[in-house]
Amino acid sequence: MWFAVGGRAGCDDGASMATREDKDSADPAVAGQDATRPSIARVYDYLLGGTDNFAVDRGEAERMIQRFPSMPVLVRENRLFLSRAVGWLARQGIRQFLDIGSGLPTARNTHEVAHDDDPACRIVYADNDPAVVARAQALLAGTGVAAIEADLRDPAAVLAAAARTGLFRAGEPVAVILALVLHFFDFGTAHKVAAELTESIVPGSYVVMSVSAGDEETGGTLNREYKAGTLYNHSPKQIAGFFGGLELVGPGLVDAREWDPATRGTASPSNRDGGCILAGVGRKPLAS
Numbered sequence: 001m002w003f004a005v006g007g008r009a010g011c012d013d014g015a016s017m018a019t020r021e022d023k024d025s026a027d028p029a030v031a032g033q034d035a036t037r038p039s040i041a042r043v044y045d046y047l048l049g050g051t052d053n054f055a056v057d058r059g060e061a062e063r064m065i066q067r068f069p070s071m072p073v074l075v076r077e078n079r080l081f082l083s084r085a086v087g088w089l090a091r092q093g094i095r096q097f098l099d100i101g102s103g104l105p106t107a108r109n110t111h112e113v114a115h116d117d118d119p120a121c122r123i124v125y126a127d128n129d130p131a132v133v134a135r136a137q138a139l140l141a142g143t144g145v146a147a148i149e150a151d152l153r154d155p156a157a158v159l160a161a162a163a164r165t166g167l168f169r170a171g172e173p174v175a176v177i178l179a180l181v182l183h184f185f186d187f188g189t190a191h192k193v194a195a196e197l198t199e200s201i202v203p204g205s206y207v208v209m210s211v212s213a214g215d216e217e218t219g220g221t222l223n224r225e226y227k228a229g230t231l232y233n234h235s236p237k238q239i240a241g242f243f244g245g246l247e248l249v250g251p252g253l254v255d256a257r258e259w260d261p262a263t264r265g266t267a268s269p270s271n272r273d274g275g276c277i278l279a280g281v282g283r284k285p286l287a288s
């Protein structure tokens with residue numbers, strides 16, 4: 001594997017710290033990248049402690065960290081939530097996962113967690129950033145895991161493209177994952193995406209979602225400051241609305257670090273630097 005990705009706080013060691021600029025520019029994973037503008041996926045990679053980013057991404061991330069020192073902790077907690085949710089879903093018997101807005105391949109990605117339970121689990125990653133998809137395809141070659149380029153604003157097209165991989169079967173329960181991606185869309189679009197996906201999947205399927213949520217002041221500052229994409233600050237009530245048509249499992253919609261399938265009714269989210277990540281897993285009821 002050519003690139004080093006640190007997925008957890010403190011996981012990096014000196015040997016894995018080569019950054020993209022250090023790599024051969026002929027490397028197909030580096031060639032064709034726009035190193036002049038921050039990308040959502042690369043900024044996020046840096047926040048996670050990864051090395052799959054350019055100076056412009058690191059600058060953007062550091063600028064955000066200056067304003068919101070908790071940001072690296074929050075995104076790592078999001079990844080840990082994702083791991084707990086995927087592991088639990090695999091143990092519930094879910095055998096196919098569609099991870100939309102999947103980002104750069106990061107340690108303990110969805111397929112690694114699911115395959116720990118059953119190597120027969122089928123995983124499709126979808127992202128609209130061609131560089132992310134190229135990277136994922138290179139990493140996943142030979143694993144039977146697919147990465148496709150698709151825009152989540154067109155859920156029907158995402159599902160059709162996933163089906164064409166042969167790994168996603170529309171007639172079987174699936175876990176659809178929308179982790180830290182819905183805040184890149186206005187409420188109407190995000191709600192429509194969640195609703196259409198929920199409508200399209202068969203009963204017994206699950207939707208995993210995590211969304212950043214800041215208080216009014218923090219949300220406004222973040223939206224103004226973040227340059228890699230456009231951010232929208234959805235309220236907890238709006239985020240709860242994304243789970244329409246689903247039954248929340250475990251503790252419900254909670255701070256990502258508190259999501260544990262065995263718990264019920266945990267404390268309400270505690271904002272750090274004015275923000276938190278709300279996370280939940282919803283099940284499409286068998287009767288619907």
Ligand SMILES: C[S@@+](CC[C@H](N)C(=O)[O-])C[C@H]1O[C@@H](n2cnc3c(N)ncnc32)[C@H](O)[C@@H]1O
Nearest residue numbers: 041044101102103127128129151152179180181
């Ligand atoms: C913050 S990263 C989250 C990565 C991963 N889901 C996680 O939680 O660790 C957001 C990802 O969403 C992708 N994204 C943004 N807009 C998208 C769209 N319209 N369709 C699909 N993916 C999108 C970005 O390219 C980026 O890789």
